[in-house]
Amino acid sequence: MYGDLAHKLVLDAKRTQTLDKLPLYQDTLVRSIVRETRDLQKEADYLTLRQQTQQSQVGSQDDDKVKQGQLFVTHICMRRNKRCLLAYQRLRSTRLDELVWSNVEIPKSQLDNLSHNEQDYLRKYSELVSEFKGSLSEIDLSGSLEPPSNVFIDVRVLKDAGEIQTEYGVFNLTKDSQFFVRQADVERLIQQGYLKKL
Amino acid sequence: MDFDDILRDFESGSRGSVRNDEIERAEDVAKLTQAWIMERTIPELLPYEEELIDRLLGRIRKQIEFIELNSLELQKHEKQIKLLLVIVESELDRVQFLIRSYTRTRLLKIDKYAVHTRMNEIHKLSSNEITYMERHLQLLMELYNNQFLKNLPEALQAIDETAGGVSMIDQPDLNQPVFVKVLNDNSIEIDDEEVELTKDGIYVLRYKAVSDLIRIGDVIAL
Numbered sequence: 001m002y003g004d005l006a007h008k009l010v011l012d013a014k015r016t017q018t019l020d021k022l023p024l025y026q027d028t029l030v031r032s033i034v035r036e037t038r039d040l041q042k043e044a045d046y047l048t049l050r051q052q053t054q055q056s057q058v059g060s061q062d063d064d065k066v067k068q069g070q071l072f073v074t075h076i077c078m079r080r081n082k083r084c085l086l087a088y089q090r091l092r093s094t095r096l097d098e099l100v101w102s103n104v105e106i107p108k109s110q111l112d113n114l115s116h117n118e119q120d121y122l123r124k125y126s127e128l129v130s131e132f133k134g135s136l137s138e139i140d141l142s143g144s145l146e147p148p149s150n151v152f153i154d155v156r157v158l159k160d161a162g163e164i165q166t167e168y169g170v171f172n173l174t175k176d177s178q179f180f181v182r183q184a185d186v187e188r189l190i191q192q193g194y195l196k197k198l
Numbered sequence: 199m200d201f202d203d204i205l206r207d208f209e210s211g212s213r214g215s216v217r218n219d220e221i222e223r224a225e226d227v228a229k230l231t232q233a234w235i236m237e238r239t240i241p242e243l244l245p246y247e248e249e250l251i252d253r254l255l256g257r258i259r260k261q262i263e264f265i266e267l268n269s270l271e272l273q274k275h276e277k278q279i280k281l282l283l284v285i286v287e288s289e290l291d292r293v294q295f296l297i298r299s300y301t302r303t304r305l306l307k308i309d310k311y312a313v314h315t316r317m318n319e320i321h322k323l324s325s326n327e328i329t330y331m332e333r334h335l336q337l338l339m340e341l342y343n344n345q346f347l348k349n350l351p352e353a354l355q356a357i358d359e360t361a362g363g364v365s366m367i368d369q370p371d372l373n374q375p376v377f378v379k380v381l382n383d384n385s386i387e388i389d390d391e392e393v394e395l396t397k398d399g400i401y402v403l404r405y406k407a408v409s410d411l412i413r414i415g416d417v418i419a420l
Contacts, residue, residue: 030345030346033346034346034349034350037350037351037354038349038350038351041351041353041354078351078354079354082350082354083366085345085346085347085350086342086357086366089341089342089345089346093338093341094309097309101302115345117340117341117344117345118341118345120340120341120344121337121338121340121341124337125334125337128330128333128334128337132305132326132329132330135326136255136297136301136326138255138258138259138262138294139255139258139294139297139298139301140294140298141298141301141302143294143295143298144295145298145299145302147292147295148288148291148292148295150288151284151287151288151291152284182287183291184287184291
């Protein structure tokens with residue numbers, strides 16, 4: 001049935017919403033939907049042509065109505081396919097945007113799930129975001145969106161991160177150690193999962 | 199008027215301006231907080247508070263400088279300066295957080311309703327935001343086109359279609375309820391029914407019904 005494939009795609013999008021990671025890009029499915037839509041367009045063209053030639057002849061009115069209905073449904077199917085494709089891609093691109101803003105390094109396993117164009121998009125969007133951040137350099141735009149409570153916080157080191165330099169001295173971040181540091185200095189390390197706020 | 203009077207006048211004058219300056223600073227932070235709250239609770243994008251943000255950014259720069267200068271001399275007179283530094287820093291953190299959250303919320307709305315914003319609300323954006331929006335839209339179009347759009351029949355390639363009774367353009371839901379506080383007595387009409395808004399009252403209303411009052415400042419969103 002027309003629309004079945006698009007339905008599958010939307011289901012995949014729905015599943016994606018609950019996952020932490022984007023699943024593999026459905027390349028074949030997208031291609032099949034595009035092909036189906038093109039077939040539908042051909043059919044629509046054919047039906048319109050038939051209608052035009054038949055108008056000059058005297059045909060039965062019932063037959064005419066059936067044809068009109070068929071044409072209408074064809075057009076609707078095409079539009080639905082398009083909307084499903086866009087919804088799928090929009091969800092994925094929004095998730096990519098979030099990835100860029102979250103300030104973490106994107107793991108290889110995630111990159112592998114993206115299509116070539118999506119990887120391209122990701123790279124260009126990162127550039128755009130860093131440009132925008134540069135225009136507002138007084139504020140670290142990708143910092144925490146939690147309201148700050150204290151300037152200094154206790155953190156525990158979850159993964160070895162080597163030495164960091166702050167205005168208050170050098171810290172050697174070895175696993176399982178605990179520090180009292182300025183939050184602004186370690187914000188990035190918290191986002192990347194090296195440190196945990198206590 | 200003798201010399202002392204002139205001096206006194208001068209002193210009080212300058213002290214007055216210092217106080218005014220302080221009041222202005224405190225007011226600016228309050229204004230920013232209000233702008234941030236509104237931006238987060240109201241469904242549509244609000245005009246960018248350019249002057250306010252610029253003033254605050256200038257002060258942030260000064261404070262950062264102050265902190266850097268003083269933490270260099272930390273060893274010398276440690277005790278007096280340390281407390282001061284912590285206070286300045288926490289204030290700085292808070293203001294930075296407000297601006298960060300304000301900007302990010304705006305970007306979120308701009309991204310979500312990009313096509314709509316571009317057509318109808320471009321005057322509400324700062325020049326940076328306009329550049330960002332245009333380039334992001336361009337990147338998205340590139341992505342959609344390369345992924346599938348260019349392979350679809352020509353009639354279906356537009357991204358801002360409104361044909362067939364279904365608009366493809368996402369718009370903010372102006373019927374969304376908002377919490378508001380009334381600053382001046384007013385009355386509005388909702389579905390042919392008159393609603394009295396009394397001063398200092400708190401109401402939950404459809405955003406559309408109070409959007410004009412919010413714009414002129416008779417009502418603030420919470």
